[in-house]
Amino acid sequence: MAKPHVTMEVGNDGVAVVTLINPPVNALAIPIISGLKEKFDEATRRNDVKALVLTGKGGRFSGGFDINVFQKVHATGDISLVPDVSVELVVNIIEDCKKPVVAAVEGLALGGGLELAMGCHARIAAPKTQLGLPELSLGVIPGFGGTQRLPRLLGLSKAIEIMLLSKPIMSEEGKKLGLIDAIVPSQELLKVSRQWALDISERRKPWLRSLHRTDKIGSLSESRDVLKAARQQAKKIAPNMPQHQACLDVIEEGIIHGGYNGVLKEAKVFKELVLTETAKGLVHIFFAQRMTSKIPNVTDVGLKPRHIKKIAIIGGGLMGSGIATAFIVSNIHVVLKEINSEYLQKGTKTIEANVRSLVTRGKLTRDKADKALSMLKGALDYSDFKDVDMVIEAVIESVPLKQKIFSEIEKICPPHCILATNTSTIDLNLVGEKTSSQDRIIGAHFFSPAHIMPLLEIVRTDKTSAQAILDLMTVGKTIKKAPVVVGNCTGFAVNRAFFPYAQSAQLLVHLGVDVFRIDRLISSFGLPMGPFQLQDLSGYGIAVAVGKEFANAFPGRTFQTPLVDLLIKNGRNGKANGKGYYIYEKGSRPRPDPSVLPIIEESRRVANIMPNGKPINITDKEIVEMILFPVVNEACRVLDEGVVVRASDLDTASVLGMSFPSYRGGIVFWADLVGAKYVYDSLKKWSQRFGDFYKPSKFLEERAAGGIPLSAPASSSSGSRSRM
């Protein structure tokens, strides 16, 4: 692949077309930035150049500054790797250029890409070009003048919304708001941009420098009101992150002291933010998510994914109907099979309700919803299975039932058909034991609600073919899921790593810690809700069933809580019947239910594990650690056994499947920031006080002793082995 570079061609019309070339998204890598300086310098000096057009090759203007540079800064701590672009290039060379510069944007102009375009004197766009400043989603703020120029081009409120939510707009909206000067068909983009540049040079069109504009910014007091409201909103949407408030401070600087001073403050704050743990976590997750599509011996061996046009789902319960919804809204035909018409009707109704809720939330138009529902067909037998490309079994967790279903579908379905199960715990080798199609057997583990949660764990056995894995990865992306390929074990990657989460919370309660204090602390840490509210939401039946699976698989490190059975005995089943740890009333947030406390007391008496019968004394920090370090410990075993291809896959899976805060970089990344030794020492101390549940794993012990990060590949630690 050619190295990133910038070209310049000067036409007979006197327009120099400067083109960014760094496929696939023309990221602004260091050579691109120096190339831009060089070409602009040359164009300014040359007498045959009257004006410039800045564009990107390959139908995409630019995806912004090269995020790899952030990673290098994080690895080295050397912030000088980030070049001075904002003043040196965008202000001095582009915006203050003696010749007019027009940006010809197409496909996307994001982050630094849009900031370069805003430094130009006009912007011409192709239809449906994405325009945005998503830097906050990487833990930084726009650093090439975006915090100053966007409000000046389209007004403060809208600019703040685009930055705080990291939400791009389309060029059509950009035109209405004043960010874009004209929209022209892609094939005319360069022609119109050249003419526009000449028109500016000959004063037929205005020569505008965005940073000098004030017409879209209201009075100081109006601006302060907008900023005040935005600060409140930022507190709510990003409580543990610094970049949102910092972005608003920098915008305010420009409003009070002028755009240029705003640019100077922006550059300073930008560099400070690059070094924060938030930026480290978010940049890590950016690359980690993209790495999940690279599976050795699957995606790098020249296989082509087969097209999956029609699938069948067996079982129309909560999971089956959620999965069916995800497929039909992505235009894939689904046959939903149930054992009787009553269940089938129930499943169909759930799917209809799912689709309706997507319409209500603005995620789907009415037309698309109708089209989606027309892709669904109910069935009570296998007659429609003859031409399906994949079956996903989503019945109850019963081994004999699953074995029966798999031996039936093996006979009915075409030989290329993928035979998938949505089991969350059962060994796939057992599921497929009665078939001779082990190469087609695979796990498609969706997370509930399946039409909303983004993670799809693809579980492979030693015998699953690379083709089946690739096909499921591909169709997973088609239905807008993030597929992560994992190995076969109880709980697979996510549920396996996180089973100690709920258990440790239970253990703490039985050591005398208040349930609501635990939930509050875990929410403040950044998970959307604490373990008890989560248990209320998923239902106690699941907690009992899953608890049994893990107790069987890992008897030495499970805590058998009496509490869930007691709650059920007392007529509680969580949110499903409105009675759990919390009170659920329509229209209001869940409120702690004091009437659950006597049941907890009873459970404490039964468990009888409080030292000297007294509640333990514990700090807030310790509570969070005692809940999350056992998760890290189990994650270490997942890594050691090679259940995931690489540690960063577990980070992605923890963020997308468990809503672990992305700004903490995922479970393993976070543990490495905390430090393997500290995690090990803490677990060791608790295991001595409270038992083997906290006993550090061998992998953790070795990494802590060797000073090796948990995320380092298996070869970094002598005792580790890999099964993948």
Ligand SMILES: C[C@H](O)CC(=O)SCCNC(=O)CCNC(=O)[C@H](O)C(C)(C)COP(=O)(O)OP(=O)(O)OC[C@H]1O[C@@H](n2cnc3c(N)ncnc32)[C@H](O)[C@@H]1OP(=O)(O)O
């Ligand atoms: C100073 C400035 O203000 C700071 C900045 O500009 S920070 C950067 C701001 N820009 C962004 O946040 C955009 C990040 N990129 C994206 O959101 C998406 O990649 C996209 C919408 C541009 C394209 O999405 P999509 O077509 O699905 O392709 P996607 O798989 O994400 O990316 C393709 C490749 O480009 C890489 N890439 C995308 N944007 C990149 C960037 N800004 N820097 C470096 N690499 C980038 C990806 O890592 C991926 O590499 P891989 O093929 O080796 O895995």
